Amino acid sequence: MSSEHSPYIQAALELADRAAARGEVPVGAVVVKDGAVIASGYNLRESWNDPTAHAELIAIRRAAQVLGSWRLEGCTVYVTLEPCPMCAGAMVQARILRCVYGCADPKGGFVGTLADLSSFPGLNHRFEVVRGVEEEACAERLKRFFHELRKSKERWPSG
Numbered sequence: 001m002s003s004e005h006s007p008y009i010q011a012a013l014e015l016a017d018r019a020a021a022r023g024e025v026p027v028g029a030v031v032v033k034d035g036a037v038i039a040s041g042y043n044l045r046e047s048w049n050d051p052t053a054h055a056e057l058i059a060i061r062r063a064a065q066v067l068g069s070w071r072l073e074g075c076t077v078y079v080t081l082e083p084c085p086m087c088a089g090a091m092v093q094a095r096i097l098r099c100v101y102g103c104a105d106p107k108g109g110f111v112g113t114l115a116d117l118s119s120f121p122g123l124n125h126r127f128e129v130v131r132g133v134e135e136e137a138c139a140e141r142l143k144r145f146f147h148e149l150r151k152s153k154e155r156w157p158s159g
Helices: 006-021 054-065 085-092 136-153
Strands: 028-033 036-042 075-081 098-103 127-129
Touching: 006 028, 006 036, 006 054, 006 075, 006 098, 006 136, 028 054, 036 054, 036 085, 054 075, 054 085, 075 085, 075 136
Parallel strands: 075 098, 098 127
Antiparallel strands: 028 036, 028 075
C-alpha cells in the first residue's frame, strides 16, 4: 500500500537498514510533527545491551528532547514493524496522535495483532493506527535478516 505515509516509512526503512548493518533486528522509526521528521531511531538492543533500546523508544525520547516536552501531541510515529507492548505503552504515555507501521508482528504486536493498546478501555489516551504501509518492503527486511542470521549460525557448530 502506497500513500502519503510512504515517504516516512521509507525513511524508517533506511534506519532499519542501518540497524541490520550493526547486527540489530532491522526496525527503524521516525517521529513526524507538522510534516517534518523531528526525531529518528533504530534498534540498538544488542549494541547497547539494553532491552528497552527499541527504535520507537529511541525516536520518542529524541522527539521529547527536540520539543522540550514529554507530551508528543500532534506527532506521528512511523515504524517498520508493529510496536510491542512496551513501545505501544510509551506511545500512550507520550500522547502521540498516530502510529503508522509497515508490517504486523504476529509474536509481539500490540496495536492490533495480539492486543491493542492504542484504544484500550480505561487508558487515559488513545491514538490512531494506520497499518500495512509499505508492508512488503518492511517484511522483506526482517525475513532477509533472520534468514542470514540462521545461515550464519549453521556455519558455527554449537557446544
